[in-house]
Amino acid sequence: MGEMIKELIQYRHLLYMLVWRDVKIRYKQTAMGFLWAILMPMLVVCAGLLIKKGMSVFSGKPMELSDLLSVTVKALPFSFFIGSIRFATNSLVGNTNLVTKIYFPREVFPIAAVIANVFDFMIATAIFIIILAFTSFSIDVYALWVPWLILLLIFLATGCGMLLSCANLFYRDVKYIVEAVLTFAIFFTPVFFEASLFGKWSTLLLLNPLGAILENINNVVVFHRQPDMVWLVYATIWSIGGLIIGWRIFHKLEYAFAENI
Amino acid sequence: MNDIVLEFKNVYKRFSRGEKNDSLRDLIPYLTKKLLFRGEGYKLKEKEFWAVKNVSFEIRRGEAVGIIGPNGAGKSTILKLLSGILRPNSGEIAVNGRLSALIEVGAGFHPDLTGRENIYLNGAILGMKRSEIQNKMDQIVEFSELSDFIDTPVKRYSSGMYARLGFSVAAHVDPEILLVDEVLSVGDFTFQHKCLEKMQDIVKKGTTVIFISHNIPSVIKLCQKTILLNKGEINQYGDSREVCRQYYNVYSESRKVSEKNIISLKNIKLLNCNNEETSNFKSCEWGRAEITIESHEEIENIIMGFLIKQADGSMAFDANSDKIANKYYSFKINEQKKIVIDFRNNLPEGTYFLGVHFLRPNKGFYYYNSELVEFYVNAPKTLGVAYLDLKW
Numbered sequence: 001m002g003e004m005i006k007e008l009i010q011y012r013h014l015l016y017m018l019v020w021r022d023v024k025i026r027y028k029q030t031a032m033g034f035l036w037a038i039l040m041p042m043l044v045v046c047a048g049l050l051i052k053k054g055m056s057v058f059s060g061k062p063m064e065l066s067d068l069l070s071v072t073v074k075a076l077p078f079s080f081f082i083g084s085i086r087f088a089t090n091s092l093v094g095n096t097n098l099v100t101k102i103y104f105p106r107e108v109f110p111i112a113a114v115i116a117n118v119f120d121f122m123i124a125t126a127i128f129i130i131i132l133a134f135t136s137f138s139i140d141v142y143a144l145w146v147p148w149l150i151l152l153l154i155f156l157a158t159g160c161g162m163l164l165s166c167a168n169l170f171y172r173d174v175k176y177i178v179e180a181v182l183t184f185a186i187f188f189t190p191v192f193f194e195a196s197l198f199g200k201w202s203t204l205l206l207l208n209p210l211g212a213i214l215e216n217i218n219n220v221v222v223f224h225r226q227p228d229m230v231w232l233v234y235a236t237i238w239s240i241g242g243l244i245i246g247w248r249i250f251h252k253l254e255y256a257f258a259e260n261i
Numbered sequence: 262m263n264d265i266v267l268e269f270k271n272v273y274k275r276f277s278r279g280e281k282n283d284s285l286r287d288l289i290p291y292l293t294k295k296l297l298f299r300g301e302g303y304k305l306k307e308k309e310f311w312a313v314k315n316v317s318f319e320i321r322r323g324e325a326v327g328i329i330g331p332n333g334a335g336k337s338t339i340l341k342l343l344s345g346i347l348r349p350n351s352g353e354i355a356v357n358g359r360l361s362a363l364i365e366v367g368a369g370f371h372p373d374l375t376g377r378e379n380i381y382l383n384g385a386i387l388g389m390k391r392s393e394i395q396n397k398m399d400q401i402v403e404f405s406e407l408s409d410f411i412d413t414p415v416k417r418y419s420s421g422m423y424a425r426l427g428f429s430v431a432a433h434v435d436p437e438i439l440l441v442d443e444v445l446s447v448g449d450f451t452f453q454h455k456c457l458e459k460m461q462d463i464v465k466k467g468t469t470v471i472f473i474s475h476n477i478p479s480v481i482k483l484c485q486k487t488i489l490l491n492k493g494e495i496n497q498y499g500d501s502r503e504v505c506r507q508y509y510n511v512y513s514e515s516r517k518v519s520e521k522n523i524i525s526l527k528n529i530k531l532l533n534c535n536n537e538e539t540s541n542f543k544s545c546e547w548g549r550a551e552i553t554i555e556s557h558e559e560i561e562n563i564i565m566g567f568l569i570k571q572a573d574g575s576m577a578f579d580a581n582s583d584k585i586a587n588k589y590y591s592f593k594i595n596e597q598k599k600i601v602i603d604f605r606n607n608l609p610e611g612t613y614f615l616g617v618h619f620l621r622p623n624k625g626f627y628y629y630n631s632e633l634v635e636f637y638v639n640a641p642k643t644l645g646v647a648y649l650d651l652k653w
Contacts, residue, residue, distance in 0.1 A: 013385050013389075013390050013391055014385045014386060014388075016385075016391070017381060017382050017385035017386070017391075018382075018385075020382075021371055021374065021378075021382055024374065024378070025371055025373045025374065028373045029373065097365075097368050097369070098368060098369055098386065100346065101346070101364045101365050101368040102344070102346070102362060102364065102368060102369065102386055102387070103344045103345040103346045103362065104386070104388075255347075255348040256348075258341065258346045258347055259276070259347065
């Protein structure tokens with residue numbers, strides 16, 4: 001593992017250039033440019049509001065600001081995760097030319113794909129924070145958990161991205177499977193609703209590590225409380241374990257990439 | 262021993278013909294087949310072949326080595342093995358030093374980025390730091406002669422411009438070891454010449470260079486030593502001129518002889534103008550070749566060819582008896598004939614080979630040997646391919 005990280009550091013210039021390229025070309029020749037970075041999360045937020053409204057009509061409770069915040073706070077990381085996976089899965093096959101022609105650690109492709117999405121995520125978050133400043137909402141000391149939770153999310157995305165990108169290199173089916181799973185992921189992840197809504201079945205939803213991370217972000221930002229430690233540890237194991245295993249497998253298969261792409 | 266920067270030790274690389282299983286749908290029948298009919302697992306191996314077979318060589322610091330061979334001989338595979346893109350099935354590869362491989366010009370270009378942005382990107386891909394690229398930016402742009410278009414997206418470039426930009430970046434990478442795969446064939450004539458000069462500069466600076474090309478003269482110009490590959494094996498490794506000559510022989514001539522053993526050569530003698538047997542001539546001196554031929558069948562009206570080759574294998578002169586002297590030869594069974602040709606060698610200083618061939622119009626060769634005897638020409642130093650009689 002140490003050697004793999006060392007090699008990555010050695011090639012940091014390349015990683016930087018690839019991220020820069022991915023960011024730069026993504027919105028090239030588009031009329032909206034970087035506004036696209038917030039369009040996707042905005043759509044998710046709108047869909048979430050619709051569902052929240054429906055639920056409030058059904059239960060007779062009026063909608064509150066915290067409902068709106070919950071949806072937004074979870075929608076942003078969620079769309080980052082979805083975007084990263086989608087992008088990372090294609091990162092090797094989309095760079096066939098480089099994979100077969102030039103040598104460098106291939107890890108840089110999925111990692112660069114995730115980092116390029118972090119960039120989009122930061123734009124969306126910055127805009128969200130500006131909007132938040134105009135409301136009566138405040139955060140407190142628990143919000144300090146957020147960087148750690150986001151880091152876990154990035155690790156999880158990177159680990160999955162590495163696995164999926166090399167799986168997709170060998171079998172293009174993976175791309176379609178990923179597409180299908182991502183389309184319905186919103187139903188299996190507590191974004192529009194809280195896991196607690198399901199009572200004793202909530203555990204089932206939190207087994208999805210993405211769900212556990214999102215719920216905890218919601219806890220510390222919107223509800224001003226400690227993160228749920230059990231699920232935090234659970235998510236940490238998933239994220240870091242996933243990254244290590246994903247990277248290991250990727251590294252092991254790396255030698256065969258050029259011949260099988 | 263530290264001097265050896267690249268080493269190949271009994272390297273094997275296997276490739277397989279035909280399509281692999283690209284989707285899961287193909288994998289499942291493949292796996293079941295493999296499980297059910299274990300014996301047939303070996304049959305699949307028949308589809309495989311050795312792209313590189315037991316190849317060993319060493320390259321020392323500062324050497325420039327060419328790799329030549331017909332298409333599919335495994336040249337690019339060797340470069341990919343050296344650069345680490347492919348891993349050998351067996352054998353060892355050692356590389357000591359910062360290596361940069363130029364397997365395809367502009368491989369890392371993105372069409373939507375401008376020329377300048379692509380220089381940064383491609384430079385990073387080839388292993389340069391951002392600050393290094395910044396320092397060399399002006400040189401690179403100047404070399405590519407594209408300063409007017411450098412802020413235009415490369416998707417608007419012509420293919421020649423694209424290749425020029427690619428080569429310009431690659432030529433400024435400054436590695437310790439440079440692997441180059443057929444990149445001189447880019448751009449127009451003047452740019453090609455410029456590329457070759459740049460490559461010579463790189464070699465002079467002491468960079469170890471491995472150079473793959475089908476352009477034999479530039480291989481000879483650039484490299485002292487050359488590897489000749491055929492079907493994944495090293496055919497020859499040695500002095501560039503020698504190896505390139507072999508290459509010309511094996512791949513351009515051996516295939517020409519259609520019917521063998523109809524004509525055989527009995528004797529050949531080279532004489533100077535004083536009728537002394539020799540292999541040293543002066544430029545513009547008259548010489549005589551006496552060639553004794555025997556035919557094993559009765560043949561009529563065949564044409565004889567007389568040719569002289571330069572040391573690197575390229576043709577200096579090749580003439581047929583019908584065109585030049587309106588002469589045809591006929592043989593009875595087992596008849597021997599002595600053919601005498603007087604020639605004046607208007608050749609510059611160097612080593613040459615004299616050869617002959619016999620052919621029947623539209624029927625191919627009865628005999629072909631372009632290297633019957635070696636001879637030397639002494640002359641004052643001149644450039645060019647001919648040595649004229651002149652009065653100054």
